[in-house]
Amino acid sequence: MKTMIARGVAPLMAALLLTACAAPEFKQPSITTPTAFKESQTAPAAAANDVRSAADGTTWTVGRPAEAQPRGEWWRAFNDETLNGLVAEATANNQNLTVAAARVKQARAIAGIAEADRIPQVGVGVGAERARLSPLEAGLPKGTNVPAANTYSARLSASYEVDLFGRVSSNVAAARGDAGAVEATYRSVLLSLQADVAQTYFRLRSLDAEIATVNHTVQLREESVRVTGRRFDAGDIGEFDLSRAKTELATARSEAIGLQRQRATAEHALAVLLGKPASNFSAPSAPLSDAAALPLIPAGLPSTLLERRPDIASAQRSMEAANARIGVARSAMFPALNLSAGAGGVGTSFAEVFKWSSRSWLLGAALSMPLIDGGRNRSNIVRSEAALEEAVGSYRQSVLTAFAEVEDNLAGLRILAGQSAELEAAVVSARRSADLAQKLYDAGRGSYLELLDAQRNLATVERNAVQLHGDRAITTVALIRALGGGWDAAARVDDTAQARN
Known part of the structure; x- marks a missing residue:
């Protein structure tokens, strides 16, 4: 009876021990995802293969790609060859991306080190030594002359840790998780770089348009000074x-000079993103x-955001x-x-080392x-x-931040579109007012203050319209970044990292 009990209890105790030290089963934290973005006009039940057409003819697919799938070259949706070239140049030369790629290599190497513990470690050693023992060490009477002797050895050794309680497998899983996190961070850095290049480029072009508007105002002011x-x-x-x-002329010239300073700053920022010295880079107007x-850009379903965003x-x-x-x-x-x-x-x-009579061996086990x-x-x-609790909190915070960023940019685009419509009407009206004020002043029926007020209002409205269009381009890029980038076809992290070496 005791033997039967022992036979039944022993396997149960072994199972309990194995369970006690193994890593707990990973449970995905519960995240409440809305059925649709509040600011999105996309239907919540959009089909997985729903294809949308952008204003320029570019097609975007509302899909469910996994985060490991390659990101598409989303910047090509803007149909700007200069932007395409800048993104390619930044991807090849940006130093922050070089750092991120190097970290991917390190993480993969660390995972490889952990994987090595799964197999026996085998080594070989060859040695030679010359030594003279004391008579006592040699077991001889005191005063015996013990001559020096040469000793040669060759040995093949092997060691292996039996993964009884999951230490090795858990360590491998942790290293793989770290490597996956670093690879996802690389994709996040890459996406941020591409978005930063696009936003800086559009900011530069918006400043160029604003400078052109102010320069036109300067020309009008110069003509006004001549006529007056x-x-x-x-x-x-x-x-x-x-x-x-x-x-008014001096004020307009001052504004034009101030815009040149802003343009120089944006140009220098773009040079850094491209991996170039600011002194050697200039962007044409x-x-x-x-x-x-x-x-x-269709936002798709909120649940897909958890799959697209590399930071998540x-x-x-x-x-x-x-x-x-x-x-x-x-397991410790x-x-x-x-x-x-x-x-x-x-x-x-050395010849004796490999003779059968010189052989030696050992087998051992240590618990x-x-x-x-x-x-x-x-x-x-x-x-x-506690570290797991911290990681769960960081994950949930990343998800909340992602939803907020998408909603922010969707709302931004909606509001900017409404502003643009109103400003277009305001520009038409301001131009008409300035034209009428000029004619009344030339005919002597209007005051110069009324003319200046109409011209100043027109310049302000035109400048606001230019700034607003730049804001819409920058916010469009921000929305793409918030959605995790495009999801068509692009180089994987392996291909991109290899191309940089």
């Missing part, structure tokens, strides 16, 4: 009108046209790694079984476990569990 000066010389008007005209077509993928992998490290910490409290073996030969000459560690291992388990 002639009328003053002819005695038609007083000095007040001429003084005001000169003041290319004002952003009001007629420039911007792609219409990185947080996911970090959670999995933290969960695996709990298993590593638990249980026995570790190490097997060892060796074979070789020892002789007084070790801590008895008193002052609570070190228990504290390490608590630390690992």
Whole structure:
């Protein structure tokens, strides 16, 4: 009866031990995802193969790609060859991306180191030594002359840790999770770089358009000073009108100079993104046209955001790694079984080492476990569990931030579109007002202050319209970044990293 009980209890105890030290089963944190973005006009139940056409003819697919799938070259939706070239140049030369690619290599190498513990470690050693023993060491009477002797050896050794309690497998899982997190971070850096290049490029072009608008205002002010000066010389008007005209000209020129400073700063920022010294880079003026077509980007379903965003993928992998490290910490409290073996030969000459009579071998097994560690291992388990809680919190925060960024940019595009419609009407009205004010002033039926007010209002409205169009382009890029980038076809992280070496 006792034997039967022992036979039944032993497997049960072994199972309990294995369960106690293994990594806990990873449970995906619950995240409440809305059925649709509040600001999105896309139907919540859009089909997985729903294809949308942008204003420029570019097609976008509302799909469910996994985060490991390659990102598409989303910037091509803007149909701007200059932008295409800048993104390609930045991808090849940006130093932050070089750092991220190097970290991917390091993480993969660390994962390879952990994987190495799964297989036996085999080594070979060859040695030679010359030594003289004392008579006592040699077991001879005192005063015996013991001559020096040469000893040669060759040995093949092997060792292997039996993964009884999951230390090796948990460590491998943790290293793989870390590598996955770093790879996802690389994709996040790549996406951020591409978006930064596009946004800086559009900011530069928006400044060019704004500078062109202000320069046109300067030309109008210069003409106004000339005309007003002639009328003053002819005695038609007083000095007040001429003084005001000169003041408006100086103010417009000052604004133009200030915009040049902003343009220089944006140009230098673009040079850094491209991996070039700011002193060696200059971007030609290319004002952003009001007629420039911007792609219409469907937001898709909120749930797909968890699959597209590389920063969320990185947080996911970090959670999995933290969960695996709990298993590593638990296994430290249980026995570790190490097997060892060796074979070789020892002789007084190198030829004797390989003779059968000089052979030697050993087989060994060592089982070790801590008895008193002052609570070190228990504290390490608590630390690992707290690290998992931290990773879960970071994951949830990343998801909340992602949803907020998408909603922000969707709302931004909606509001900017409404502003653009109103400003277009305002530009038409302001131009008409300025034209009428000019005619009334020329006919002597209007004051110069009324003319200045109409011209100043027109310049302000036109400048606001130019700024608004740049904001719409920049916000469109921000929405694409918030959605995790395109999802057509692009180089994987392996191909991109290899291309940089």
